[in-house]
Amino acid sequence: MSQLRSTGPAAEPGPGHLYRAPREWTRVHPVSPFLGIWPLLGAILFYLVVSRAPDWVGGGSEDGVTDAINATHLSYFVIGAILLGIIAIVALFGYLGWRFNQYRIGDDAVYQRKGVLFRQQRQARLDRLQAVDVVQPFVARLVGFGVIRIEVAGGENSGIALEYLRIGDAEALRNEILELAAGYKRRGGPSRDSHATDKPLVADAVVGDAGPSSQAVSSLGGVQGDNLVLGSLHGAAAHDRTDRPAAVERPVYAVPNGRLIGSIALSWPTFWLVLTPVWIVVLMVIFRVDVQRVFLAIVGTSLVTAVPVVVGLLGFFWTQLNRGFGFKAGISQDGIRLRHGLLETRRQTVPPGRVQAVRLRQSWWWRKAGWWDVSINVAGYQNDQDAVSTLLPVGSRAEALEAVWLVLPDLGLVGEDGTDPSAPIAEAMESLRAADGFLTSPRRARALDLFQWRQRGVRATDSALIIRSGRFVREVSITPHARTQSLELRQGPLQRTLGLASVEVHSTNGPVKPVAKHLAVADAVALLDAQAERAREGRKHQSPEQWMKAVGLDAR
Structure with a gap:
């Protein structure tokens, strides 16, 4: 895989507004209520x-x-x-x-206090930071505002959401949070945290004219001109910039919108939607159903009633388009940078250490084009997994393997020639049978799993557990041993009769559900015991610095 390299010095931007993260109590922007x-x-x-x-x-x-x-x-x-x-x-x-919604940042936490009748004061500790996202809903995006969501380890509602900030203020706060969370100290002078006052400011008060900024050099030696200047963001002027530049970022892949639309067209919901006239004919001819009367009974004669029905039918297509539109991925010291969205845009930073499991999936309709999608389970997001679980909405096999490498660069795999660490995953993705090192389902599993019992298989490497399944929809799930939450052996009455059992690897909430189904009982028990031991050993040796070193970043 390619390594992240220094980009070299960039030209200094001209004068513009300088955005800083506030160390004093500051209100969100006055336009927030509107x-x-x-x-x-x-x-x-x-x-x-x-x-x-x-x-x-x-x-x-x-x-x-x-x-x-x-x-x-x-x-x-x-x-x-x-x-x-x-x-x-x-x-x-x-x-x-x-009026009563205020926030500030310290060296160890982000603080928020709000409430009129019932006052709340919350803090998001930076040593428990899970993710920082800048989200722009459609209306806020039109006028250059956004929401910053700070997710920390804990139960539900443990994070902080600041609604709404100017996009420059949100980017400045995000940059400083990520820098402090990474353990870096403020450049020059003592921290302003000790001089924080109770007098609140308005978020725009920290915006002022400033001359050319000095070169902000990251640990890689490159200047991040693309993120230092905010002119590419809607609502920011050409030379607006943040006091703390974002970490150097290298683009990894981008999803063309044409390919995204093609992947939506080549999907099972599209297939069933195209067959709608066939079902109508079947209902009318064979079952003699008055389709018109049924349709009018459901929709009525009101356009207001019909619109939600149509929206519900097309909801899948809109969700896929809105989630994958303009999708771009990059890599930096902070983690994986993802940008996507049509109406609501999201710029999220996913620390690889928070990724609990990965799933590669290929629909039967995508096989000729060789497309795959990649989803992840991310720790820290409680009820917002749908918005942050996509690592690659649609891409080639090479892009899918690179997406896996972004979050799991060391899978403990070695190819047949001893040089290609992605070869076993590629075999699991492309082979018709999950053999060659995979523990497979016995022949008697055919009674319970007629169509895909041959494709099921599980394989453990030094650092991850790989589970493969699917004939019409291929799936490959990868769970690092260090991220295994717990294990469960399940056996239903029919499985008990056939001497079969399933092993489920429990992960955090998300789309990835790693389950090795219909194994022989002896194989399932052995897998359960061995995986429990591998999980204990993995947790002893895993650290974020290992990821940074594997992808070519300078861990400090």
């Missing part, structure tokens, strides 16, 4: 459309909302006054929420 009120405005607009639209849209019926208003002799002026009153009340609560 960015949070847009769902209410959308609901009011929806009401107006429905109440004034013709019957086929869903409004204007004899017993509709408009007739109810006329029956009570309320004028539209009164209705408007009521709506404005509701908006004013919501705006008041939004203002109070903003």
Whole structure:
């Protein structure tokens, strides 16, 4: 695999705004209440459309909302006054929420205090940092604002979300959090943390004009011009920059949007959607079902009712497109940098030490093109796994192997020639049978797993457990021994009759569910005992510095 190299000095940017992470108590941006009120405005607009639209849209019926208003002799002026009153009340609560929502960063934690009636003060300790993401919802993105989400180890709601900051403020805070979490000290002078005051500032107060910045050289010796200048981000000027530059980053791969759209078109949901006319004909001819009556009973004659039905049917396609649009991956000392999103954009940094398991998957429709997707389980994300679990939405076999290398550079694998560490994974991805070093299901498993019992297999290396399965949808899951949470041996009544058992490797919440199914009982018991011992040994020797050294970074 390629190594990260110094990019060399870059040209200094011209004058612009300098964004700093606040060491004093600072409020989020004053526009935050307005960015949070847009769902209410959308609901009011929806009401107006429905109440004034013709019957086929869903409004204007004899017993509709408009007739109810006329029956009570309320004028539209009164209705408007009521709506404005509701908006004013919501705006008041939004203002109070903003007034008492403050944050600051220290050398060891990020602090937040908020609440009007019930005050809360929270801290996200940097030594327990799991991830820092900058998220831009669609409306916030239009005006140059974002949300910074700080995830730390702990239970639910243990992280901090700051809504909303200017994109420059969010990037500056993110850069400093990642730098402090990595153990680096502030350049020059004592920490400002000891001089923090209780007087809150507004986030924009730390933005000012500044001259050309000095060269910010990372431990690799390169200047990060791409992240130092924020002009590429929506809402930032050409020469805006942050006080603390981001770590040097090397791009690894990017997913063309054309390939993403093609992968969505070549998917099982698309296949079943294309077959919809066939199912309709079958229902009409064989079962003599009045499809039109059923359709009208479900959707009715209202466009307002039909739209959610259509959105629900097309939800899969929109989710895949929105999640993978503009997908880019890079590598830095902070970890893997991922950028993606169509309407809601997300820039996340995934420390490889937080990746608990990896899954490579290939649909039957993708085999001719040789495409794979790669998903991961990331520790620290409680209820947001769907947004952060994609490491590669669609890519070639080489890109999939490189994606695995990003998070698991040392799998303890050696190819037949002793030089290619990815060869065993490639065999698991491409071979029709999971043999050649894999522990496979016995022939009697065919009674329970007719179509893919030949493809099931499990193999342990010095550092990871690899599980392969799938005939129509191939899957290869990889769980580092050091990330094994617990193990479980399961045996259902039919398995007991056939002398079979399954071994499940418990990971954190996420899409990857490593299970070695339908093994012989003796093989399953041996695998369980051996994997428990490998997990104990792996936890003794694993450290983040091993990842940094393996991918060519300078661990300090």
